[in-house]
Amino acid sequence: MNALTLYDKVWRQHVVKDYYDGTSLLYIDRHLVQEVSSPQAFAGLVSEGRNLVRPAAHIAVADHAVPTRLRHMPLPDGLAARQVSRLQANCERFGVHYIGMNDNRHGIVHVIGPELGFTLPGLTLVCGDSHTSTHGAFGAIAFGIGASECECVFATQTLRQQKQKTMRVTLTGALQPGVAVKDIILALIARIGTNGGVGHAIEYAGPTIATLSMEARMTLCNMSIEAGSRVGMIAPDDVTIAYVRGRKLAPTAEQRDAAEAYWLSLATDADATFDREVELDVSALVPHVSWGTNPGETAPVSSIIPDPALETDLARRAKMERSLRYMALKPGMRLDEIAIDKVFIGSCTNGRIEDLRLAAQVVVGRQVASTVSGIVVPGSASVRLQAEAEGLDRVFTDAGFEWRDAGCSMCVAMNDDRLEPGDRCASTSNRNFEGRQGQGGRTHLMSPAMAAAAAIAGHLVDVRSLEALSNG
Amino acid sequence: MDKFVTLTSVAAPLPEADVDTDIIFPARFLLLLDKVGLGKHLFHERRHAPGGAATDFVLNTAPFDEAKILVADANFGSGSSREQAVWALSDFGIRCVIAPSFGEIFYSNCFKNGVLPIVLTGEAHRNAMSAAASGQLFVVDLERQTVTFPNGPATRFEIDPYRRRALMLGLDEIGGILAEDADDIAAFEIRHRASQPWLFLDDGRLDRLFDETEDQ
């Protein structure tokens, strides 16, 4: 018998036909639609006179361009207003369900898909957004696509795709207190590189996975694309099933037993082989922060900035030099001495309830440094309501953070929340690219607890050493 | 989609690894709703000084301001899935990008827009980069799968047969699926619905969810 991986099993269930040229027509179960990648896709349908074949396979929400305060006011930015109302109009025209900005189900696509149970194990799910890999945490094949492919899904419910190679990342050991799953993924990317996963569907496996919550698993899969992989997956288990049960769009009572039995059968067979294997013992892992302008330019917070002169590959060296120039940093500087002025806690990587709890634990009873301004942006309205029910909003505002409405916010400089040129930000988002958080802004990626600690200390700092700091 | 058969042009050298799609097309211009006219925002921060004046970035400098080919470095087009990066390149006039490796979503977006991404590694890539820098005229031949410039032998590149054919014929992929595969898709849906009925929200669950008003 042919032993199969999780990816193989889900793939095989969705092949409509094999074209025998290395590509297959893959059925797409679900599509999350947002305002940035959809206008041109809808326009394509209109100009070609095509139908949207299965409206019930899509839900739409505006998350990138929306403001995170004064939600009930008209959008101040004319372009953003036009983009959001275009999405709404397109949804009305084609019969797609649209979640409004002031709806309790609103939020970042990758946060609300799982919350609603729109994301399920074993399905194929796409979105015109590269962090669609997030949904692989449920054991789905979920990947980001461009606008032309969004149009193809609207019109055909399929995509012509090449099967990926497979790569297993086996995690062993238990995380130390103060170390988070964000540190695992940052350390992994630093090790395999930002193109280390290109062409591969990653499966995260190993004993550590069983100990991780769905929120943590989503953080892990979310950043697969930063290692170059469109797909990052985790086999469904009891934790997955417990999360999905009772979600609004989860299988009905009559369907449930069959669905859950099927999901559990998707786990990679014991003797299946992968094209590539990577192992990471997380028990010795320490908190990481990025120092450069891609997520692979990351190091333990207790280390120093590396020297480009030691890099032998010339293009890599040029890239490092450029990163350091952009970040205004010098080789040999200690990372934990870098002063910051902004803190952003949120995004589809770390804007879930558990992330906010971890940050709040660090913040409670302390004050944000006088040189720092920080915002906390829940990933969805439901995360916000939950956090408020737990009193986390007060923990943050008492410490001097601003507490906002849900959205992508300062993860991407497409709305009112952005860095000014020269600002240096401790951020829980996923990309530290040049200008990503605002033209000329400088981003250091880290976990929610680490970002909270940086806000208190006024500089990058190992959250585990915060106890020792005076908090005057 | 425009057909791609051969292309003759100088090639602009960009010897820098990890040029992501945020650099190629900064996020704030994603608020625009069009596909055309995006070339003016291509590499915006690289091409414009803070005051707005043109920089000496390669695409601002003759003869490369008219280049139809870009020779880039490892991991070109990584990061965000924004197809605007490809629309901007093509609006600027770039029809071919040569690099040792590409971001995957960018790579696949290229083919939807008549842009040919070519993978050249090692020696072949180094030769192309220096030929580009010295302003040599490149000839890209998709039929023969070769890149040629005066100072070197023709270099062969690999490309999936399907993608090659689609580019050469300017195929409309969606039209093709609708015309040729609709019956297969319909038959698949029936089987799929029978085996995993919970995947189909056409049963009204989605409508019911949205019937509840949940305004804050």
Ligand code: SF4
């Ligand atoms: S939070 Fe950031 S990474 Fe996530 S979907 Fe929004 S813009 Fe993209």
